[in-house]
Amino acid sequence: MSNRKKWFSLDLGPHNKKKSSGNCGCSNPQGSCDSGPEKEELNAEEFYEAAINASIGDERRKDGFDQVFDVQMDRRDAFKKLTASLLIGAGAISSCTSVIQDPDSKEKAQIDWEEQFKGNYKLMTDEEKKQTVDRLMRSYELRTGKNISMSSKNAEEDVLFGYAFNISKCQGYMDCVSACVEENNQDRKSQMQYIRIHEMKDGKGFNFNEADDNYYHEVPAEGHFYMGTQCFHCDNPPCVDVCPVQATWKEEDGLVVIDYDWCVGCRYCMAACPYDGRRFNWSKPEVPENEINKNQHYLGNRMRKKGVMEKCTFCVQRSRKGKNPACVEACPTGARIFGNLLDPNSTIRWVLENKKVFRLKEDLGTEPKFWYFMD
Amino acid sequence: MLLFAVSFVSCKQDGEYHTITDKIEADQKPYHGDLSSEELLAGTELIQITEGEHTFLIPERKGQIKSYACIECHSKPLNEMKGANGQKAHWDLKINHAAIETMDCATCHNPDNMNNLKSLTGKDIDINLSYKLCAQCHSKQFEDWKGGAHGKKVAGWAPPRASMTCVNCHNPHNPGFETRWPAQFNTQKVEERKDGLGH
Ligand code: SF4
Ligand code: SF4
Numbered sequence: 001m002s003n004r005k006k007w008f009s010l011d012l013g014p015h016n017k018k019k020s021s022g023n024c025g026c027s028n029p030q031g032s033c034d035s036g037p038e039k040e041e042l043n044a045e046e047f048y049e050a051a052i053n054a055s056i057g058d059e060r061r062k063d064g065f066d067q068v069f070d071v072q073m074d075r076r077d078a079f080k081k082l083t084a085s086l087l088i089g090a091g092a093i094s095s096c097t098s099v100i101q102d103p104d105s106k107e108k109a110q111i112d113w114e115e116q117f118k119g120n121y122k123l124m125t126d127e128e129k130k131q132t133v134d135r136l137m138r139s140y141e142l143r144t145g146k147n148i149s150m151s152s153k154n155a156e157e158d159v160l161f162g163y164a165f166n167i168s169k170c171q172g173y174m175d176c177v178s179a180c181v182e183e184n185n186q187d188r189k190s191q192m193q194y195i196r197i198h199e200m201k202d203g204k205g206f207n208f209n210e211a212d213d214n215y216y217h218e219v220p221a222e223g224h225f226y227m228g229t230q231c232f233h234c235d236n237p238p239c240v241d242v243c244p245v246q247a248t249w250k251e252e253d254g255l256v257v258i259d260y261d262w263c264v265g266c267r268y269c270m271a272a273c274p275y276d277g278r279r280f281n282w283s284k285p286e287v288p289e290n291e292i293n294k295n296q297h298y299l300g301n302r303m304r305k306k307g308v309m310e311k312c313t314f315c316v317q318r319s320r321k322g323k324n325p326a327c328v329e330a331c332p333t334g335a336r337i338f339g340n341l342l343d344p345n346s347t348i349r350w351v352l353e354n355k356k357v358f359r360l361k362e363d364l365g366t367e368p369k370f371w372y373f374m375d
Numbered sequence: 376m377l378l379f380a381v382s383f384v385s386c387k388q389d390g391e392y393h394t395i396t397d398k399i400e401a402d403q404k405p406y407h408g409d410l411s412s413e414e415l416l417a418g419t420e421l422i423q424i425t426e427g428e429h430t431f432l433i434p435e436r437k438g439q440i441k442s443y444a445c446i447e448c449h450s451k452p453l454n455e456m457k458g459a460n461g462q463k464a465h466w467d468l469k470i471n472h473a474a475i476e477t478m479d480c481a482t483c484h485n486p487d488n489m490n491n492l493k494s495l496t497g498k499d500i501d502i503n504l505s506y507k508l509c510a511q512c513h514s515k516q517f518e519d520w521k522g523g524a525h526g527k528k529v530a531g532w533a534p535p536r537a538s539m540t541c542v543n544c545h546n547p548h549n550p551g552f553e554t555r556w557p558a559q560f561n562t563q564k565v566e567e568r569k570d571g572l573g574h
Contacts, residue, residue: 158408160399166524174557181559191563214568216560235395322410322533333552334525334544339532341399343406347523347536349399355524367395375519 104142111139121259121298122249126154133298148294150302153320155253161314161369162254162341164351165228168375169335172197172219172226179330180230183315184301185293187285194279194312195230195327206360228336230327231256231277231312232359232368239269239278248309254341254369255316257299258309265307274361275368278311314338341369406534415530416537422503429521432537434529436503443502445489453486471549473512483508483547509541 114135124132129152140148177195186192198211202223211227220226233256240248240256247262248269270278284306296302297317304310315325319338323329328336339348351357355373392398420435437443448464449456472478485493492500492508500507510517519525520538527544529537541547 156408156410158402158404158406159410160402164524169525171552171554172557173555174559178558191561193559193561197557214561214564216557218554219557220554235398319532320410322412322531323415324528324530324532328528328532331527332544334527334539337523340406341395342403343534344403345405345534345536346532347528347538348532350522351524354522355519369395373524375515375525 108139108142111135111142115139115261118261120246120262122246122262126152129154129298136298136302144289146289146294148292148296148302150296150298151317151320152298155251155255156320157252158340158342160254160341161233161319162339162348162352163233163314163370164337164348164355164357165370165372166333166335166337166375167225167227167372169333170197170226170228170331171333171335172199172215172221172224173332175330175332176228176327176336179326180312182291183293183318183326184313185285185287185296185303186279186310187281187283187304188288188291189286190281190283192279192281192285192310194277194310195228196276198227198229199224200227227372228327229275229277229360230370231273232275232366232370233312233314235367235369236365238272238274238364238366242268242272244268251299253320255299255314255319256311257313257316258311259299260302260304260308260310263308265309267309269309274364274366278309281306281308281310410531410533412528412531412533412535412537416535419529419537421529421537424504426521432529432535433506433540434537434543436505436540436542440502443490449489468548471551472547505547506541509547 118132119128121129121132133150133152137148137150140146174197177193177197180186180195181188181193184194186194196213198208198213199215199219199221200207200211202225204210206227215221233250233254235250235254237250237256240250244266245262245264247264248256248258250256265280267280270280281304285304287303292303293301295317297313297320300313300316315323315327318325324338325336328338337348337351339346341348341352343349351373352371357371357373359368359371392401416432420438421432422435423430423432442448442464470478470480481493482495483492485491485497485499488499490502492502492505494500494508495511506517506520516525520541523536523538526541527539529539545551
């Protein structure tokens with residue numbers, strides 16, 4: 001198993017050294033050397049071509065997929081830049097005079113390389129997951145000089161997460177929304193919010209078309225009630241079915257998650273979700289350094305990039321440690337209840353069995369694990 | 376007969392259940408796994424209570440009250456402490472809890488025994504178990520609280536269960552929630568909708 005890694009490693013160690021020692025013997029890391037590059041060695045351009053062929057050769061053939069998504073060019077450009085940085089970092093460029101053998105940039109390049117070619121998180125072994133998060137933590141450290149903690153904790157056995165929302169209790173304060181944005185490192189620039197609180201008129205039923213999810217006045221407003229929506233972690237999630245690259249899936253504990261590095265940003269899932277549960281990064285997400293939540297999970301609140309999908313994960317970085325999601329903790333009214341659906345002694349189970357609960361659009365068969373109830 | 380068997384089996388294929396309730400029913404078992412709230416609860420003084428079929432933890436109260444024990448000041452009956460010479464205490468308390476015909480201070484406090492609370496029939500109620508006092512009138516909320524549908528947990532979802540008690544969220548002298556401004560206003564959303572980008 002271990003010899004079938006789901007990413008490619010670039011051997012920058014002895015193998016590479018052997019090659020360069022053959023022509024100039026640059027044993028001094030900062031030193032220069034007068035002998036010219038050996039003729040048989042590939043020049044930079046040839047190296048790109050060879051490397052691109054070796055790694056994304058298949059993708060270079062133009063097919064329907066890349067005509068639509070332009071995958072080929074994106075991937076290729078990204079690859080080219082990456083290789084450039086790699087070559088600089090690793091000192092692999094044939095002329096020794098241009099070599100910058102700073103060990104940090106070498107390591108950075110190695111990490112970039114492995115990140116670029118890592119596989120789908122879903123398919124990784126536990127060991128590979130661990131190495132992946134270690135790599136990302138190290139990368140953050142190299143780039144910013146600061147440390148984050150990133151977990152790759154798997155679903156716990158005998159746990160299935162579920163959520164209940166008390167419509168009678170919600171007062172529309174939106175403390176949950178603030179807590180969620182901070183906990184999950186959501187883009188401050190586009191003011192991304194996983195949770196929406198809908199202000200609805202009494203006597204109109206659940207009318208989302210007439211509801212206001214961006215009110216700003218004292219709450220609760222006379223003659224209104226409030227209802228929160230977010231990703232419902234459907235047991236039969238249509239968003240997962242439509243993903244062309246399996247970048248989103250349902251975990252054993254019922255959390256519907258996204259591998260941000262596997263997502264190609266096609267937004268099929270967003271269209272397939274009947275609950276407006278998904279959010280897309282139209283621009284590069286920005287979070288001020290001092291506001292970054294450094295307690296992260298690979299499938300949760302780690303930093304995202306432009307062009308990928310994200311959404312509520314029931315705070316996987318918290319819930320898999322036994323904590324409540326940030327919204328549950330922040331709500332001052334107790335309208336939000338979270339727990340283990342498989343445990344008959346849990347409070348969420350008591351709610352499901354003793355209150356009159358319902359879910360949104362139940363007839364779709366999506367089986368959301370998010371129930372509403374009233375006092 | 377065969378048809379019946381086939382349609383019965385089709386509800387469950389490869390461990391996939393037809394509905395989430397089927398799945399819960401089939402796979403449920405009391406959780407005794409690795410996750411626990413114990414660490415999260417470590418800093419909180421808790422007491423265990425049993426009410427009906429529910430046994431769980433609630434925060435201890437007396438240690439949280441600045442001026443407990445009450446008899447340190449209330450050394451003599453209340454009417455003897457009244458008057459110009461007496462020290463003013465609790466001057467900032469305003470009762471905003473039911474109508475005056477229904478409740479006054481003495482509905483819950485016993486002027487002859489300030490260390491305990493007092494039930495409607497004059498029995499002592501320990502301050503740590505103040506929920507018993509609330510439950511006298513708010514029986515519906517009490518039922519929901521015992522089950523876990525009303526109120527908040529002290530820490531995580533994982534066992535052991537520790538629930539906030541009534542007075543952790545409600546000020547007993549003014550138990551309602553205030554109206555206030557929301558914590559958030561999304562100016563970006565306003566822009567998007569103005570441009571017709573939102574939906
Ligand atoms: S609510 Fe939407 S995004 Fe969340 S699991 Fe269901 S379909 Fe997917
Ligand atoms: S946006 Fe990402 S997660 Fe969603 S369907 Fe496309 S690739 Fe999959």
